[in-house]
Amino acid sequence: MDFAIAGQKRPSEAWSGLRSERKKKQRRGGDLNKKAPSKKSIYDISSLRILFELTSKIFLAGVVIYLFYVSYSFMISDPRFKITDISFHGHHVLTEKHLLDWLGPVQGKNLFKYDLTKATKSLAKHPWILSASVQRKFPREIQVELTERVPYARVKFNKIFLMDNFGKILSEEKQEYKHLPLIVEPDKRKKPDNFSGEKVIQSLKTMHYFNKLPFFKNNPLDIVELKGNSRIIFFTRNRDLQIQMSMEALKDGFKNFMIVLDTLEDKTMKIQMIDLSFKDQVVVRDQDTINSTSIKRQTN
Numbered sequence: 395m396d397f398a399i400a401g402q403k404r405p406s407e408a409w410s411g412l413r414s415e416r417k418k419k420q421r422r423g424g425d426l427n428k429k430a431p432s433k434k435s436i437y438d439i440s441s442l443r444i445l446f447e448l449t450s451k452i453f454l455a456g457v458v459i460y461l462f463y464v465s466y467s468f469m470i471s472d473p474r475f476k477i478t479d480i481s482f483h484g485h486h487v488l489t490e491k492h493l494l495d496w497l498g499p500v501q502g503k504n505l506f507k508y509d510l511t512k513a514t515k516s517l518a519k520h521p522w523i524l525s526a527s528v529q530r531k532f533p534r535e536i537q538v539e540l541t542e543r544v545p546y547a548r549v550k551f552n553k554i555f556l557m558d559n560f561g562k563i564l565s566e567e568k569q570e571y572k573h574l575p576l577i578v579e580p581d582k583r584k585k586p587d588n589f590s591g592e593k594v595i596q597s598l599k600t601m602h603y604f605n606k607l608p609f610f611k612n613n614p615l616d617i618v619e620l621k622g623n624s625r626i627i628f629f630t631r632n633r634d635l636q637i638q639m640s641m642e643a644l645k646d647g648f649k650n651f652m653i654v655l656d657t658l659e660d661k662t663m664k665i666q667m668i669d670l671s672f673k674d675q676v677v678v679r680d681q682d683t684i685n686s687t688s689i690k691r692q693t694n
Contacts, residue, residue, distance in 0.1 A: 561591015
């Protein structure tokens with residue numbers, strides 16, 4: 395009896411089907427390799443990107459530096475930025491000519507190259523200038539703001555000089571300041587380089603307190619003479635009264651003077667000299683007599 399097996403393929407057909415299936419698998423594997431790039435390819439692309447960005451930044455920085463250099467060269471060389479004007483504000487005693495001579499050449503210099511700090515320091519060294527500020531004003535001007543020192547008194551060495559309220563010597567005496575109080579120094583040399591106005595300022599303050607009293611209304615004190623290191627003598631405008639004091643006890647001396655005014659019996663007595671330099675005693679000398687009156691101060 396013969397049997398037939400359904401669907402059985404011949405050997406040639408089976409072999410062809412196997413080869414076809416293998417080719418399909420190879421094609422699918424190739425497509426997967428194309429779709430998934432390797433790690434090495436990703437690293438190369440990232441490195442190129444970083445290098446490109448770094449190169450761009452360096453190039454941009456170079457362009458900025460170049461533009462800055464070109465701009466700076468233009469500003470310091472272009473004649474349109476040469477200084478033609480310099481203005482001063484806040485000065486009253488000093489003239490513009492004097493200030494220009496003190497600063498040195500300014501006009502014709504480049505506005506951007508002109509050293510503002512150096513100019514400010516130079517002005518601040520002037521004895522009459524308390525503070526100074528120098529600024530640029532485009533395109534061709536320099537502006538100077540000044541604060542001058544104010545004369546407060548005159549100080550006599552070998553010559554008479556003006557002094558401000560900080561004890562700073564300003565210059566030789568000027569005619570318009572003849573009315574200021576005069577301090578006579580025992581040092582008769584020319585103005586000492588190491589002069590300190592501390593004692594002088596203390597003397598002037600004491601003089602100010604005296605002149606506020608009604609006793610000196612019509613004949614104020616206007617001269618202070620320093621004697622040695624510790625003694626001072628005040629003179630009235632009419633030169634008919636002098637007051638002697640100790641530098642170490644100015645406050646006590648002023649209090650003693652108030653006691654003198656309260657204890658004088660004869661209010662019309664013409665006093666020639668009052669010595670307040672003693673601690674617990676005041677000596678008063680009358681112009682009409684050669685006698686002196688001693689007033690002792692009571693202490694508790």
